[in-house]
Structures are given as C-alpha cells and as structure tokens.
Amino acid sequence: MPEIAGPAAAALSSLCPDDVIFLRSLPKAELHAHLNGSIPIKTILELAQEHSHYSALTPEVAETIERLRSGVILNEIFDFFPLFPAIYALTSTPEAVAISTRAVLQSFLNPASDGAENPQCAYLELRTTPRATKYMMRERYLTVVLDEIEMYPATQAALIVSVDRRMSDLDVEECVRLAIEMKNNGRRVVGIDVCGNPRKGDMQPFTRHLSRAKGAGLGLTVHIAESTENTTEDSLALLSCRPDRLGHATFLSDELKALFFADIPQPGTECSLLSECPCIEICLSSNLLCKTVASLDAHHIRYYLKNDHPIVICTDDTLPFRTSCLGEYAMLLAQPPLGLGLSRDDVARVARMGMDAAFLRPHHD
Numbered sequence: 001m002p003e004i005a006g007p008a009a010a011a012l013s014s015l016c017p018d019d020v021i022f023l024r025s026l027p028k029a030e031l032h033a034h035l036n037g038s039i040p041i042k043t044i045l046e047l048a049q050e051h052s053h054y055s056a057l058t059p060e061v062a063e064t065i066e067r068l069r070s071g072v073i074l075n076e077i078f079d080f081f082p083l084f085p086a087i088y089a090l091t092s093t094p095e096a097v098a099i100s101t102r103a104v105l106q107s108f109l110n111p112a113s114d115g116a117e118n119p120q121c122a123y124l125e126l127r128t129t130p131r132a133t134k135y136m137m138r139e140r141y142l143t144v145v146l147d148e149i150e151m152y153p154a155t156q157a158a159l160i161v162s163v164d165r166r167m168s169d170l171d172v173e174e175c176v177r178l179a180i181e182m183k184n185n186g187r188r189v190v191g192i193d194v195c196g197n198p199r200k201g202d203m204q205p206f207t208r209h210l211s212r213a214k215g216a217g218l219g220l221t222v223h224i225a226e227s228t229e230n231t232t233e234d235s236l237a238l239l240s241c242r243p244d245r246l247g248h249a250t251f252l253s254d255e256l257k258a259l260f261f262a263d264i265p266q267p268g269t270e271c272s273l274l275s276e277c278p279c280i281e282i283c284l285s286s287n288l289l290c291k292t293v294a295s296l297d298a299h300h301i302r303y304y305l306k307n308d309h310p311i312v313i314c315t316d317d318t319l320p321f322r323t324s325c326l327g328e329y330a331m332l333l334a335q336p337p338l339g340l341g342l343s344r345d346d347v348a349r350v351a352r353m354g355m356d357a358a359f360l361r362p363h364h365d
C-alpha cells in the first residue's frame, strides 16, 4: 500500500478502525490510473540511482525527483504536466518500463506489506501512452507492459492504450492500430484513452481514430472538460465518438450533460442525441490538488450522486498525488469537510458501480 498524504490521508485518519476494515474489504475497481503517474516513489528512487550509474541526472530531472519525494505542490493543473519528462527520463528503456509496470501492478494488486489482507483493488485497468524512445518502438513498449499485465489473471488486470492530445494524426493512427492489432492477437488490450494537457491539441481529427477503435470492440474513455479552457467544441468532438467512460468531466456544461446523458433531465427538449450513460471516472485527490475544484463540497461528484449517474472512484496518479484506492474511498465515507459523509451502503453501491463500468467484464461473464 503506498504511503499517502494530503486530503486522502486526512480523510483516512479520521475514520474509526471498523470503517477502515469495511473499506479495505470492499471489492474496488481502479479504472483510471496512468502507469507513469503511478510508479511507487521507492521504484523512482531506485531507477534514478541506476540511471546515475551510467549518466548523470540532469538538474531538472534531479529537482523533479526531489519534488516527488518530498511532495509536489501545484498552483494549477497546468503545473502538473511538466513533471512527466523527468519520470520519462527514468523509464526510457524496455527494462525500466518492465520494472515500473511490475511495481505499479504490485502496488495495486498484491496484498500490502503492512499486513493488510486485501490488495488496493480487486481489478485494475491500467492505462499508458505507448512511447517511442531511442531504446524502443511503440510496439515494444506495449509488449513489455502487456507481458507484465498478463502475469495476472484477466479477472484482475487489463490495459488501456492512451493517446496524448499533443499527438500528430499519424501518431494517433499508429497507437490505435497497435491497440487493435494486439487485441486481435489475443493480447489483453481493452480500451483507448485520450489524455494529456487539456490546453493542447485539436480533438476533431482524433475522432475518426477513436471511432475506429470503438468499431473494433475496444472500450473508449476520454479525459474531457478537465479545465475551464476546454471549449464546447472540444467536448462535442470527444462526445461524438460515444465514449463509454469520461475522465473528470469537471467543467462539462449542463447543456452537454442534458444532451448526452440519458439519465439527466433535458429541459425544453425531447430529443436525446445519444441516450447513454457514460460512467464518470472521479479522481477526488487529483482534482483537489490540481485545484480544478475548490473543495469536496463543490466537487461535481455530488451532482452525479444526486442524479444516480454511474461513477467510478479512481486515483489518477498515485505518485504525485500521494493517494491510494483506500484513501479515495475514505473521502467518500469521512464526515465533511474531510469527506462527503456517505453511508456505508452508499459507498458499497459506488464500489459496485465501479466494477460494473470495467471494459473487460470478467466479473460478469
């Protein structure tokens, strides 16, 4: 179990031991975790040590590692993305990708070393952006990650291939093609994700690739309306691909919700464009620490809970956000202002919704 800090730790430490036992025993699905954002700090430090044996860490890399170790403080969401070049400097070889993936899988899926019987989650859909470096092509990157994921049973782990908003049309095409080919070859690729700096990229040209992925039987999740700078056109382009799940959706307008979510009231119109209920991937610590929401009280999770709309509780990036699945669930159960003050029954219902939103439905087949 990762060491946690910040809002998740505050919520967890406010709970009585019985509540913690209850939360630990709940089967949880982690459906929104970025590989390179979820590497345990211990592994980052080991990789840094190894790296420094053959070439010196640049001052920028060394400084970011120190920030990750001591606790990153962000002024706004756009301060978050510059952390990744340092992490990528340490995970540029196939060996380092294998080590990192193994450590991430263990941290989510192996019973914790602190004596707790339950792993962080029962089921993990790990996502990652296939990266070409001077040591490997994108296909090799994905093969290394899948080799590690497939060490676990299909009931426990699967891969979502991310495309970054900054990618060129050719790059998106390649990532989606690789994902489809690997799925068709029996590898455990279950979906496509769109991620990256919300300020970057035009989503319109992405749509034909995303629709192709859906047509090939892959699930689709998209980071959407994560910042106030995301336009309606940006969200409309992503929603036009009929995603199965939405990451964050923090600033999605009421008009778009009414048009695209079958369970949200549609004032003044009888037409529903899609009549679907894409599950919202909620990452409470991530949103609080990136300051896209001011407080738990103001968090959009309340809107979705009130409308009985499907949600799943996720960690996003446990490395910079210093959280865990348990920590995020603690924020549901803890009393305000540390948590939402939900009942145990409601928390159990939320956990079940998460399991139901998995792209691979091993628990249902």
Ligand code: IMP
Pocket (backbone or CB within 6 Å): 034, 035, 036, 037, 084, 127, 128, 129, 130, 162, 164, 195, 196, 197, 198, 223, 226, 286, 316, 317
């Ligand atoms: P990777 O895909 O395994 O390399 O994980 C890190 C990448 O995930 C980052 O470079 C970002 O593009 C993406 N990412 C992580 N967290 C977020 C988020 O909250 N919003 C958008 N993209 C994110």
Ligand code: ZN
Pocket (backbone or CB within 6 Å): 032, 034, 195, 223, 247, 316
């Ligand atoms: Zn994310």
